Amino acid sequence: MKKILMLAALCLLAQAAFAQKEYGLTFSSLVNDNLTLENAIRLGLENNSKFLAAKQEIIIAEQKVTEAKFRYLPQFSLQGTATWYDLDYPMVLPDAVANRFLPGNGYYGDKDQFYGVGITATQYLYSGGRIRSTLRFAQANLKQVQSRYESVKNAVVLDIKKSFAGLLYAQQNAQLTQHVWELAQKWNASSASNSIWAKMRMQNALSQLQSAQKQAENDLKKANLAMLVSLNKELNARITIRGDFSPVKTDWDLPHLTLWAMEFRPELKAAIYALETDDIAIDLALSRRYPDVILNASYEKLGANTLEDQNRQISLAVRLPLSYNFSTQVTEKKAQQQKSSLSRAAIEDTIRVQVAENFEQMSFWQQEVLDRQTAYREMDALLKQAQRQPKNGAESLEALQAYLQTAQRYLQAVKENLSAKADLEWAIGQDLQ
Secondary structure: OHHHHHHHHHHHHHHHHEOOOOOOOOOOOOOOOOEOHHHHHHHHHHHOHHHHHHHHHHHHHHHHHHHHHHOOOOEEEEEEEEEEOOOOOOEEOOHHHOOOEEOOOEOOEOOOEEEEEEEEEEEEEEOOOHHHHHHHHHHHHHHHHHHHHHHHHHHHHHHHHHHHHHHHHHHHHHHHHHHHHHHHHHHHHHOOOOOHHHHHHHHHHHHHHHHHHHHHHHHHHHHHHHHHHHHOOOOOOOOOEOOOOOOOOOOOOHHHHHHHHHHHOHHHHHHHHHHHHHHHHHHHHHHHHOOEEEEEEEEEEEEOOOOOEEEEEEEEEEEOOOOOOHHHHHHHHHHHHHHHHHHHHHHHHHHHHHHHHHHHHHHHHHHHHHHHHHHHHHHHHHHHHHOOOOOOOHHHHHHHHHHHHHHHHHHHHHHHHHHHHHHHHHHHOOOEO
16 A cells, blocks of 8 residues: 555656646747747757658557457448350359359350349457457557657757757857957957066967857857757758756756656657567467357349349358468567567666766756856956956956856856756656756
8 A cells, every 4th residue: 555655646746847848740930030949849840850750650550550440340342243254164253253153154045244243241250369469469559659759759859958058058158258359359458568478478368268259159150050950940041049048957866767767768668568569469379279250241133134133141150270380470479579578678777877877967067057157156256346457468368268268167067957957858758847
């Protein structure tokens, strides 16, 4: 009883901890301005060929389930034949023209043609579980396809989240370096120094600050290109994004996150459904030991000139196929089941490792970003004071370099913090609040 209550509590906590976002194909690909992260994900999914192909695979699998259900229903066929013959001996027409028996010349007088129309119904009364297993097999395959769809979606969402964080970082870094470069030019113009050594230090500082500003511009172009690639947009398209570029954190511990990963990761679900499929395949192979019980009925009108004659019949048949490969198929399916079981165990181990690695990465960066944030705020306060003080040549520019390095280290930590959260969400299989 305690275990049941504990599992129920964990399920409630999981619902509270995760925000299940159904990123559907509802976002217009024509909207490229001021994209939020959620809209960027929707746009990226809308344009991603692998995601769209996975969605079509679900439709195909759903139709196979419907087809399997039809096997429970009677199978009807309508047929009509017109035959011209010249026979010295009676014959049976091929299956393509209804297996009709022709008695030969003289049976209908001097007529050499024969006509017939009819309807046939066939119903399986018992099939040794083959029809039911076929339906279960189709349903398990549908679950596998749905899990692969979720895997593709999670991979696309992770790529977009990282590209989005990278572009936000590049924008912030470009603004920062531009601001520092403008301050450097202003401070350099207001500084006076007759020392050749000080002038050399000033020139070096100016050169490095200018290089940092140009590098930031180049990084922004590369981040914008990466965002276009993630969204599968034309490389000359224009997009703008908006989002909160600030540290994030999670308070969940590793055991809880690992437990949720075992529940939410689609790769593990796919492995479980593969194992279920193998179980059904074994049942199908074993069901060949049992006969089919088939009910067949037909009604037809036939004759040489008119359709005045009638044939009616109802048949009950028992059919037991005898095959040489019965035992080999059972052995093959059992080996495949064992292989799938080993594969599922390996996937579980891989998921545990991925969750642990990304949890440690997230734990490091959510603490590191706070430390760097404190250092940046202190340096920013000093910079505001420095702007009101007289500028002292090389020392002022070198102070700007120190400020830029501290600020960039903080921005880099925010980017790594956001990326670590995206990696952790991917490892779990759900978004963290």
